[in-house]
Amino acid sequence: MKITAGAPPTHNKPADLALGFLTGGVIGASLTAFISGCVVEKASLIVLGLVLPAAYGLLFFLCTLPRRAREAAVVPRTALAVIESLEAVGGETSDVPVRFDLSVAPDDAAAFRVEIRQDVNLVELPEYRPRGVLVVEYPPDRPWKTRIVKRPTPQWEQRAAVAQVDSVPGPAMKSDPTEGCAGGLLTLLGLLLGAGAVLLLFRADLFDSHEGDSGAPKPSVSSSPSTTTVTSATGTVTLGPGQSMLDEGELRKAVESLTRGADKRQALTVVVQDRLLTVVFSPTGVKTAAFDPRSLPYDRVPGLVEEARTTLGVESPQSWQLTADGVSGSLTLRVMVTGDGGTGTLEADGQGKVLRRSGS
Structure with a gap:
């Protein structure tokens, strides 16, 4: 029997390396998108992380279908x-x-x-x-x-x-040729570039808006003085840039600046926003369901705002407002949060104990 040494199989190494690089990119991009979407609660990123590998798999299947059909037609x-x-x-x-x-x-x-x-x-x-x-x-x-x-x-x-x-x-x-370290390095490079591409394309969602959504008080970058306006019916305090009513002691100081005097004016409604406090005073001599604005549970306000931002299911919360009134006969606090996905409301009693939550 005549024996002839067979030549090793020829493989399309450039195509194999390119496929490894592309596969690494898809893996890196899909994992980064899915994990980032879960962290910042962005449905679009989560969907991208799930759809991208499925679409890549389908495309790979369709592209290789003719070759696999030709190979299957060969009689062994x-x-x-x-x-x-x-x-x-x-x-x-x-x-x-x-x-x-x-x-x-x-x-x-x-x-x-x-x-x-x-x-x-x-x-x-x-x-x-x-x-x-x-x-x-x-x-x-x-x-x-x-x-x-x-x-x-x-x-x-x-x-x-x-x-x-x-x-x-x-x-x-x-049957299983080794590609050496070049294939592994290209796959790793593709993975890193895919992850970097997602972080770059969605940097606004992942970093800017997420940092802006933080319920923690922002550090003061300016010592701009606040503006106080008091009339017979209302009183307002506007804070300067870089300040917030959630800063420690800021809300208490603002309320006290509006309630100085011997008569200790009562309030019908108190509305607190990030840099604005508005107090609607009870008319003098008229018996209404008023309350002392100094009785607000100041220490609980930042916690209530943070809880409303994180537990009401509002996507990308952008603004908040706390309203206090005594219409029901006792002091009631309502925190409303507004975001991309709608609004949500958290209701608490005069001590800051949460009573109910609702979202839309």
Whole structure:
């Protein structure tokens, strides 16, 4: 039998490297979008993280469909092969992955040497030994896809029992060629670039608006004085830039600036916004459901605002307003939060204890 060393398979390495780079980019972008969307509660990012890999998988399937159809149409060739060496490479189940080094000798083609990996049942493993002859199948155009036929036809089984196959010299073709470190580096680079692209494209949602949505008091960047206006019916306090009514002691100071005097004026309504306090005073001599504005639970106001921003389901909260009144006969606080997804309201009693929540 004439023996000719087969050449190693040729692989389109540039295409394989490009595919690895693109796959890494999709993985990095989808994971970053999904995790970031969950953190900042952005539905669009979560959807992007789920849709991107699905769309990539569908595109890959459609692009490779013609090639896989051509490969499936190729009729495999059956041949005898001799085991040059074999080695179990792991496995903790009944099927053990084994690496085979085979010399394949087709009847009507040049012989070649190939290295494959195939699972073998532990019970059948003793049947495979060096220099043993067995039956294999392989696509004629892709001999590195050789597979051992575990249940050959009686004719081939009889041939394998009496045949002698010579070894094929030269390097063995590999069914799982290693690409070296270049493929791994390109995949990692694609992953990092994909993650960076998402962070760059959605930086406003991930950083700017998220920081602006924080319920924590903003640090004072200016010592601009506040403006106080008092009339017979109302009183207002407007804070300067960089200040907030949620700053420690700021709301108490603003209320006291409007209620100085011997008569200790009562209020019908108190409205608190980030930099604006408005008090509607009760008319003098008229019996109404008024209350002392100095009785507000100042220490609970920042916590109520933060709770309203985070528990009412309002997407990207942008503004808040606290309203205090005594219409029901006792002091009631209502915190309304407005955002992209609508508004939500949190109601508390005069001590700042939450009574109910509602969102829209």
